[in-house]
Amino acid sequence: MDSARSLPSVWRILNAWIVGIVVVFLLLPILIVIPSAFNTDPTVTFPIHGFTFKWFANAIFRAEFIRSFFLSAAVSVVATLISLAAGGLAAYAIVRRSFRGKAILELVLLSPLIFPSIVLAIALTMVLGSLGLLRTFPGLIVAHTIVTLPYAVRAMVGTFHSIDPDLEEAAAVLGARRVFVWREVLVPLLRPGLLAAAIFSLIMSFDEFAVSFFVVGPGMTTLPIELFNYTEFYADPTICAVSTILIFLSALAVFAIERTVGLAKLLS
Amino acid sequence: MTTATKDTPLSVLLIPASVIGCLMVLSAVLMLGISVLDSFPGWTGLTLEHYRDFFENRFLLQAGLRTISLATVVTLICLLLGYPVAWFLALGRSKIAHLVFLAVLTPLIVSIVVRMFGWTILLGNEGLLNKVMVGLGIVSAPVQMMRSFWTVAIGLIHIFLPFMILSLTSTLGRIDPSLAEAAATLGSRPVRSFLQIILPLSAQGIATGSIIVFCLTTGVYLTPLWLGRGNVTVLATAIQQQILETGDWPTGAASAMLLTFFTLLLVAGYSVLIRRLGRR
Known part of the structure; x- marks a missing residue:
């Protein structure tokens, strides 16, 4: 002060x-996106002339948007669950154990910056292509998990550092079994890290563009790419309406986080 | 040490993450492999020719230089705008500081596609900024702002400024305010005590924030594609064109590897710098 x-x-x-x-x-x-969504003009302008809900109707009744929204939601939830499970176990090993190749694992898992996303995207297209996973749901999951895992590991490594190893020892000395220690001691203590990791991972995955851009295909397109494709052909405020809905959902999420844990605490 | 969790086999802990980690490494190795093949698909030998091709190909070289200047501009502006905000956030405990913090976090949660669209509404030919400027008589006709280097830079600054602010705030928050006070008591001028005490102490945050923003900017794909609409070619979009449109896999892969090496060098230089700062 x-x-x-x-x-x-x-x-x-x-x-x-x-x-x-x-x-x-x-x-x-x-x-600025919000008022534009209610504009009666068929072009995106500001200030607006007149008030209408027709772009919202257009957005909601467009099958491609609905399908890609639910695809994006499903992909981000599955990729997040995998990242939390795989990342939590790996973070535990990184913090508590010493093993050969630990430095390399840390470098790969904690440095998402090292491989520019375009490099990852093109190489992954080849790998997934040879496995026959291009334009499939499992392929999208693999692509998104690669993007989200480093963030999940990072968040949980920080939390494991703050958990006293004596607690696990105490539980074990008292006769608790391995699975019980994980379920009743570690996971509850890990909750702040899990929550931070889940939120980051969900956001990263829902917003992922570069890597998905090469993996998606007709009938299997995530929302950001569906929106991008739409703007290549149309310039009406439908995108504003979709954006307004997304902003509303984001605001709900921020509100929920703020009420339960506090955004500041989550990111510190 | 025979506690229950220490018994959790290392394989159980590591295999799931390693599978995904291996895919990442495999991707890089694959790119490296393709970049040294004389042609792909269907190769007959190994060569380093494609790395030379990159420097002789005007299109790729220009895209590379544009990427570096874009990353430099974005990083510097994020730092200049972010530092005062981080300063405000680190020192303030007021209601306003909390609201500013929420405003900084909000863009992180809003889809990048939405934000790109917002910039289109603001900066387009029919956009708000053009209307205001024409209305005020600053310009006589709308200025073409979209599809330019600076529009892409603005879009990227909007994406990466929150990362910079969060990184700076975490370091500034750890500085003991009494240090600056002590300097003031001892007669140091505020600007001098800022330059000689606060700035060096926040060097780590500046370094972390800058490296994150710089590295992420060199790899971005969507923003130059969306706000540049084919007019602002950066290395990421150039590599995509080289590989998927021209079909020249080896040169595209070589460009991708050069980008990766460049990023690795930066990150390595950064960790050396951080270790130096830590030792002081």
């Missing part, structure tokens, strides 16, 4: 202005 106050007022005012500009910059492109 005091170090902020020790800055001369000119700097503090400048700081406040930058904060204000950044907040507007971050929120404006999101908020």
Whole structure:
């Protein structure tokens, strides 16, 4: 507090202005989509002329959108569950055990930055293609799990570091069996990490574009790509309506997280 | 050490994640393999020619340079805009600071496609910014802003600024405010104490944030595709064209490997830097 106050007022005012500009910059492109969804004009403009729900009807009754929305939801839930299970076990091994090749595993699992997504996308297309998994649900799951796993491992490594190893020992000394220790001791203690990992993983997967772009095909397209394809052919506010629905769902999610754990706590 | 969980076999712990990790490594190895084949599919020998091809191919080289300048611009602007916000968030405990924090996190949760669409509404020929500028008489006719380098940069800054702010806030929050106070008590001017105390102490956050933003920017595919609409070719879109449209797998793979090596070098340089900073 005091170090902020020790800055001369000119700097503090400048700081406040930058904060204000950044907040507007971050929120404006999101908020502007909402009024445009109600525009009667068949083009996307702002300010709007007239009020209508027809773009929402258009979005909701468009079979491709519905199908891709549920596909995206299913893929992100399955990829997240796999990431949590595989990532939780691996994070435990990374924190508690020492084994040969640990450094390599850490490098691969904790550094999603190392392979640019386009490299991963094209190589994965070949691998999945040779396995006959292109344009299939399992193929999409594999692709998305590769994207989400590093984030899940990272979140859970942090939580395992904060769990006292003596707790497991105590449970074991008292005669608890392996599965019981995991179920009754580790998983409950891991809950904040699991939650953070799940939320990150769900968001990453639902939004994934680059890798899916090469894996999807007719009848098996995720929502972001379906939306992108739509804009290649149409310029009406249907996309605004879909976006408004997504923003509404995101707002619900933020609200739920804020009420249950607190966003700040989740990300710290 | 014969506790129950220590008995959980290492294979059970590691196999699920290793399968996925192996796929990642396999992808990279596959790319590396293709990049040194003389032609693909159907190869007769090994060669490093395609790495030279990259530097002799104007299209790819320009895309590579554009990618680096885009990543540099995006990283610097994220740092300049993010630092004051992180400063505000790290020091403030007020209601306003909490709301600003929510505003920083919100874009992370909104789909990138939605945000790209928002920028189209703002910056398009019929967009809000053009209407305001024409209305105010700043320009006489709408300015073509879409499909340009700077529009792609703005879209990317919007995507990566939250990452930068979160990274900076976590380091700034750990600095003991009494340090700056002590400096002030000892007669140090505020600007000087900022430059000599706060800035060096936040170096790690600056390094982490910058490397994350830079690396992610070099690999982005959707934003240049969407906001550039074929007019702003970055390495990711160029590689995709080289491989899937031109059908030149080896040169595309070589470009992809050069991008990977470049990223690896950056990450390695970064970890050396962090270790140095940690030792001080």
